[in-house]
Amino acid sequence: MNTTRKGPFWLEPLSHFVLIVAVAFALYPVLWVISLALDGVQRPVARAIPWPESPSLDNFRAILFARGGGGEWLFVRQLTNSIVISAATALTAIAIATPAAYALARFPDFVGAKGGTKALLATQMFPGVASAVPLYMLLDKLRLLDTRSGLVLVYATTAVPFAIFQLRGAFETIPKDLEEAAMVDGATRFQAFVKVVLPAARPALAVTALFAFMSAWNEFILAATFLSRESAFTLPVALQRHVGEYDAAWGKFAAGSIIVSVPVMALFYALQKNLVGGLTSGGVKG
């Protein structure tokens, strides 16, 4: 093998060393969580090297196979809640935001376009928790407390405006010529939108859907406010219940954190190609 090296011989080992230290620094908290999850004890012990003292999978078992009061399999129930709510939020956001963003990108002068955009922006200014009380009352009136659809509705109120902004930016980067070419070729505007614009915007759609999914997946405060039945919990709420006022099962908490993170990591991995494409093609702004 004939590799050309630049600089003195010690440069490569040194740079590896620096990188290893940096990676260790970044991963240290994660390693702690993993070690805690794999340890039989529930209280964290301060140690320099995060390594489980008595390795066991008890914490994972406790999380995965917990049974509810009625004997139902809680974890599967809560995992399903999280998946259904996050996926429904992402779908709702994309379904509503895509046509809205297209209209704003292509016809920025229609009546209400400017005011509407400002109103959408205003919704992004307030933290979700600021509207927790009125939302609680609304959901109560609609009998949607403790339901998946109630939470999807609440999440959509923030996910839709965010998705509109994301997608408007993406549609603006797609040349008008493409649609016009399709229309001259024989397409209606709707056909041009479906057959040409949407495929061209696919990376941005993927990124936006992923963001909506993730924000719903990770959301805790509103879910904790609107859900009170254990079988209605999403995973973050269920997770938090392991760290109570008088007792903190850190081991279970750590195991739960890992379980909650895995699907998002898997999604990121599956969509990473689109993510990079989306990021560089103006799919993500701010």
Place this chain on the structure above:
Amino acid sequence: MATLSLRTIRKVLGANAILKGIDLDVQSGEFVVLVGPSGCGKSTLLRTIAGLETPDEGSIKLDDRDVTRAEPRERDIAMVFQSYALYPHLTVRDNLAFGLRLRGESEATVKSRVEEVSQMLGLGALLDRLPKDMSGGQRQRVAMGRAIARRPKLFLFDEPLSNLDAALRNQVRVEIKKLHASLGATMIYVTHDQVEAMTLADQLVVLNSGKVEQKGPPLEVYARPASRFVAGFLGSPSMNFTDAVVSDDSTSAVAEGLRAPIDRQRFGAIERGRKVVVGIRPHDVTVRKGESSAHGYRDGATPTEITVAVDVVEAMGFEAYAHGPVGGAPFVARVEGAADALPRRGDRLALSVEPAHVHLFDPETGRSLAGAP
């Protein structure tokens, strides 16, 4: 093949009148080039014909059918865009087939048309590629192929060569000309490039600020420009313009360093003392060597038609352009000859010009003073 007729097309965008009453008739099988500087409205006119813009006034007839308000898809027109506008997620094959499929052609027809077009344009090896994996020239070819595959009534080209390098542009230009000959289709082509305009057009339409300045066969427009604008726009380097006055005997237009003979047949009797703008193309002057100074150019003793005190010489290899003032305006003369025989800075050039090559324009309106041909 189709005929197209435009009547008093007007279009206002925002506060700007882009098209100010355009009338145009295109015969079946004709190659019409719309040419003009940026912002003259040529692209807007093309988009209006395509149906991508709706005129505020006027009518568009395609084969005697009024399509003024028709959607683009109802017009059976194909358009080649400056940006090519290839569908980025589709292969070349699917790009070519896109319009055919939208129009509900059978897969057998689609296949045979794609085959036919790819053979015609040499796209066979590219059929399974995506647009991003092709060069500009290849994309341009696919864009043309997509238009041809549809067999539309009318082809529109919106500056299709402007994103190509010079060598490729010349090549594709010739190909477009051949294509027109073999398809016999009606084509409308927009460009700001006068070489494209001159070489491709059966009919040249010169546009200026939303109006048709002149239309006709390109050589006729070049030889008999109807206005100072057309005269200055066509030809490179562009025509020289000098303010002058008609002489007492009405035989010439006179300014400092200039005595331009007037073609009486073309311009009729022009009153003496009338102010005119004289237009002479750089290529229409001949150097009177014996009367020019230095380097073989002797200072003139006899009166010459044009005298230029040379201040810059641009040598192109096969010819040179000598610049200098005439009658207070810049003047360029094309000079032929070997490199060592070219004029130099400080020389005085004596030039003559044929009466047929002297153009006269009204200083106010810019219109040609020539009577109707």
